[in-house]
Amino acid sequence: MSEFEDLKNAISCLNKSVSEFPIGAISIEDFKPIEEKIRTTRESLRRLNAKLLTLKSQYDFYATNEEPERKIKDTVTDLHEATANSLINNAVIKLCLHSYTIQAILEGKDSDNDTLKKIYACMSKLFTLNDNILLLQNEIEDALKAQLQLKIHCRNALFEYKSFLKEQEEIRNKKLEEINPELVKNKEKTNKTITSINIMKKLIVNFIAASNHMLFKEPFLVKMLEAHRELISIETVSKMSQNNSENEEDKS
Incomplete structure (x- = not known):
């Protein structure tokens, strides 16, 4: 009896396969499910539509002699915004469809136990x-x-x-x-001099940086930039004086 039931089930499966077999199938594409064919056709139509719009815009660009009604910059900006909105809307629609499918599966409308467990x-x-x-x-x-x-x-x-x-x-x-009041006056004078020198160094560096196209033509500007890139202070002046004194002592 069980063998007879197995035979009946096998015949039912065979009948279902024969009924669903595409008539006149000559390639692998003919064996695809209807939903997949619709999805593929929709994607192809979307690409063809985009290509058609591109070709039409190119034809209008080369064929028309009329002045544009708006600035090209504004038109391109609007195009970018419209493209971004289209991509966002497309992503939102896909997410909504996914959410609807998941909700339907969780509610048991369109799923089996295995799919429900996976979800x-x-x-x-x-x-x-x-x-x-x-x-x-x-x-x-x-x-x-x-x-x-x-x-x-x-x-x-x-x-x-x-x-x-x-x-x-x-x-x-x-x-x-x-x-020592005299030393204080000398110190203030030195600070003012150092401030003036640093201001001049900053101006030189900024002027050279603003004329960067001349650095290739005038190599001495690079040397000036290196020489004036660092500011000086009282400590720097003291160190320079000390080095000069040591050099003079070595020479003598």
């Missing part, structure tokens, strides 16, 4: 991944807040240290002015 497993993994992402996002936000607080603390510390150095400088200047 439940995928959704469980998706929810777990989403929770991990939210947790990581919260950790990133907390780290950014801590970083901001550290930056504020560091800025305040630098400001306090700068104020402290300024106060110490003023105290030293007052003491030095009481002890």
Whole structure:
């Protein structure tokens, strides 16, 4: 009896296969399901439509002699925006279809038990991944807040240290002015001279940088750029004076 039932089931499967067999099939394409054929045809029509629009726009561009009604820049901008909106809408439609399919499977409208189990497993993994992402996002936000607080603390510390150095400088200047006023005047004069020199160095560097096309024609500009790229200070002047003194002693 079981063999007879197996034979009947085999005949039913054969009948179904024969009924669904495409009449006049001559290639592999003819054996594709109707849904896949519709999808392939839709993609082909979309590409052909895009190519047709491109060829039509090229023909209109070369065939027309009329002045454009709008600026080309505005037209290109509108084209980019329309293209971006089309891509976004296409992605949204695909996501909506996917969501509808998943919802239908979860509701048991169009699925079997195996597919339903796979969907439940995928959704469980998706929810777990989403929770991990939210947790990581919260950790990133907390780290950014801590970083901001550290930056504020560091800025305040630098400001306090700068104020402290300024106060110490003023105290030293007052003491030095009481002890040796002439030295204070010379120091102020030196600072003004150094400030003027640094301003000139900045101007030279900026002018050369603005004329970068001349660097290839005039190699000496590169040497000037290297010579004036670093600013000087009192410490630099003191070091230069010390080096000059040592060189003179060596010569003597």
